[in-house]
Amino acid sequence: MTSTVVYKGDLRTEATHLQSGATIFTDAPIDNEGKGEAFSPTDLVATALASCMATIMGIAARTHEIALEGTRFEVTKVMAADPRRIAEIGVDIYFPETLSLDAKQRMILEKAAMGCPVLHSLHPDCRKTITFH
Numbered sequence: 001m002t003s004t005v006v007y008k009g010d011l012r013t014e015a016t017h018l019q020s021g022a023t024i025f026t027d028a029p030i031d032n033e034g035k036g037e038a039f040s041p042t043d044l045v046a047t048a049l050a051s052c053m054a055t056i057m058g059i060a061a062r063t064h065e066i067a068l069e070g071t072r073f074e075v076t077k078v079m080a081a082d083p084r085r086i087a088e089i090g091v092d093i094y095f096p097e098t099l100s101l102d103a104k105q106r107m108i109l110e111k112a113a114m115g116c117p118v119l120h121s122l123h124p125d126c127r128k129t130i131t132f133h
Contacts (some may be wrong), residue, residue: 011035046077046089052118053065060112066105070096088127094133
């Protein structure tokens with residue numbers, strides 16, 4: 001088992017990662033009867049994409065001795081209705097100004113990001129817009 005999720009009431013959940021004991025809360029978003037006081041479940045899906053990309057890029061960076069620290073991932077989630085679902089996830093990846101990448105290093109990092117398991121787990125109808133800056 002990976003985690004447990006407990007419904008706390010008032011459209012809030014508490015998820016616990018069993019191996020580490022780390023917890024996160026979710027709230028329904030304001031546009032879906034919630035308070036929006038924490039990540040929504042769909043926010044977590046979109047954020048998981050960027051976190052996964054960062055992790056896989058970090059593995060490649062470590063292997064190729066690239067200092068990836070400080071790289072920022074900005075996530076945008078677009079919802080659709082009928083049925084309510086994630087229609088698009090945008091991830092803008094900003095390398096630090098201090099990071100000088102040659103063409104080969106940039107290709108290694110971009111290929112790593114596009115190999116992220118979360119990216120390949122998302123439904124094909126969900127548009128993924130990934131931009132490297």
